[in-house]
Amino acid sequence: xxxxxxxxxxxxxxxxxxxxxxxxxxxxxxxxxxxxxxxxxxxxxxxxxxxxxxxxxxxxxxxxxxxxxxxxxxxxxxxxxxxxxxxxxxxxxxxxxxxxxxxxxxxxxxxxxxxxxxxxxxxxxxxxxxxxxxxxxxxxxxxxxxxxxxxxxxxxxxxxxxxxxxxxxxxxxxxxxxxxxxxxxxxxxxxxxxxxxxxxxxxxxxxxxxxxxxxxxxxxxxxxxxxxxxxxxxxxxxxxxxxxxxxxxxxxxxxxxxxxxxxxxxxxxxxxxxxxxxxxxxxxxxxxxxxxxxxxxxxxxxxxxxxxxxxxxxxxxxxxxxxxxxxxxxxxxxxxxxxxxxxxxxxxxxxxxxxxxxxxxxxxxxxxxxxxxxxxxxxxxxxxxxxxxxxxxxxxxxxxxxxxxxxxxxxxxxxxxxxxxxxxxxxxxxxxxxxxxxxxxxxxxxxxxxxxxxxxxxx
Numbered sequence: 001x002x003x004x005x006x007x008x009x010x011x012x013x014x015x016x017x018x019x020x021x022x023x024x025x026x027x028x029x030x031x032x033x034x035x036x037x038x039x040x041x042x043x044x045x046x047x048x049x050x051x052x053x054x055x056x057x058x059x060x061x062x063x064x065x066x067x068x069x070x071x072x073x074x075x076x077x078x079x080x081x082x083x084x085x086x087x088x089x090x091x092x093x094x095x096x097x098x099x100x101x102x103x104x105x106x107x108x109x110x111x112x113x114x115x116x117x118x119x120x121x122x123x124x125x126x127x128x129x130x131x132x133x134x135x136x137x138x139x140x141x142x143x144x145x146x147x148x149x150x151x152x153x154x155x156x157x158x159x160x161x162x163x164x165x166x167x168x169x170x171x172x173x174x175x176x177x178x179x180x181x182x183x184x185x186x187x188x189x190x191x192x193x194x195x196x197x198x199x200x201x202x203x204x205x206x207x208x209x210x211x212x213x214x215x216x217x218x219x220x221x222x223x224x225x226x227x228x229x230x231x232x233x234x235x236x237x238x239x240x241x242x243x244x245x246x247x248x249x250x251x252x253x254x255x256x257x258x259x260x261x262x263x264x265x266x267x268x269x270x271x272x273x274x275x276x277x278x279x280x281x282x283x284x285x286x287x288x289x290x291x292x293x294x295x296x297x298x299x300x301x302x303x304x305x306x307x308x309x310x311x312x313x314x315x316x317x318x319x320x321x322x323x324x325x326x327x328x329x330x331x332x333x334x335x336x337x338x339x340x341x342x343x344x345x346x347x348x349x350x351x352x353x354x355x356x357x358x359x360x361x362x363x364x365x366x367x368x369x370x371x372x373x374x375x376x377x378x379x380x381x382x383x384x385x386x387x388x389x390x391x392x393x394x395x396x397x398x399x400x401x402x403x404x405x406x407x408x409x410x411x412x413x414x415x416x417x418x419x420x421x422x423x424x425x426x427x428x429x430x431x432x433x434x435x436x437x438x439x440x441x442x443x444x445x446x447x448x449x450x451x452x453x454x455x456x457x458x459x
Contacts, residue, residue, distance in 0.1 A: 100281025143182030173403025174224030184370035308388035339372030
């Protein structure tokens with residue numbers, strides 16, 4: 001099956017899934033589809049078609065949606081400007097964390113590259129396609145216990161050195177896919193799985209996704225490694241006498257440690273306040289400032305990353321305004337379709353809605369919403385961050401053309417779970433009972449609707 005046919009099939013599933021979603025009853029619609037969703041879809045289409053103007057397209061999209069909501073429909077928090085202020089009061093923590101993490105991890109990636117670890121890796125990696133696959137496996141493993149944005153940027157920094165800055169777009173797609181796959185089976189590896197953990201999903205229920213995650217790594221990683229080796233083989237002998245800068249390694253480790261420990265502590269012991277302040281983003285920047293005198297930070301990278309950061313913030317803000325009230329009935333078909341939805345729609349509100357709806361096999365859901373965003377470069381924050389490092393990746397057409405193996409890996413891996421693991425729903429609440437508003441706030445760190453269900457982490 002070609003990448004085009006896979007994507008066409010995925011879009012059919014996406015539209016079927018969204019047709020089964022329940023929209024806000026008071027939202028004006030065309031052919032049953034709320035106007036907000038049409039505006040958002042046009043924004044995403046513009047991003048896909050005009051890859052040299054993605055920032056401007058996303059900015060126009062979020063401004064248009066905001067003005068439409070202010071003058072016509074209002075927000076969950078009220079009408080007009082007051083409703084907009086209330087809406088941002090609900091989502092500002094997510095946006096602040098995204099802002100801090102994307103910029104902070106850009107500095108981290110530069111330190112990692114200058115630590116010379118990527119330069120000495122060829123000493124320990126095979127100099128054929130297996131070396132390129134080994135890098136993807138490292139990204140996959142790192143992402144299982146660290147943020148997937150950091151894992152993707154570390155992978156990008158390694159690739160920049162290993163392949164003499166000539167990195168194939170199919171390989172860039174595989175780096176993003178590996179980072180998202182690695183986080184899909186760990187409750188500390190991705191925001192969506194952490195949300196499930198907070199809501200009461202046992203870690204083991206998510207860990208079952210490790211099988212699909214590993215299969216996806218092998219399929220996508222093998223094809224991408226072959227692509228990369230043919231395009232630019234590993235630079236084996238140039239840096240034979242290079243030494244590691246351990247001070248920069250310490251800075252990288254400290255930033256990651258601050259992020260990981262804060263993530264675990266806040267969302268395990270302080271769930272009630274996790275949505276009130278951007279703890280993780282602040283922790284990352286605390287580590288950056290603490291280490292400022294150890295090695296000079298490359299502040300210049302912030303200017304390079306700022307545009308990509310705001311691009312993602314515009315898309316997340318637009319997604320938060322969608323009037324989706326519930327998802328289709330929980331089933332493996334719905335979880336499968338959510339993977340394709342996640343490629344164009346932020347997976348944080350999708351996960352919040354799924355937790356509210358209940359009745360999912362959480363391993364299936366974790367893999368779907370976690371890995372699915374890899375199918376387009378703007379489908380996950382890891383992809384947006386890597387595209388800031390490699391601007392040539394900002395083309396949906398090239399991403400689909402050369403990264404077709406990501407979509408293929410998703411389909412095969414998900415179906416392997418269906419056949420080998422089987423769909424075993426694990427409701428968090430008894431049948432026939434609903435989740436009270438107060439309880440849902442505790443479970444997700446926010447109120448249970450699409451505009452208020454954004455937790456204190458990032459995708």
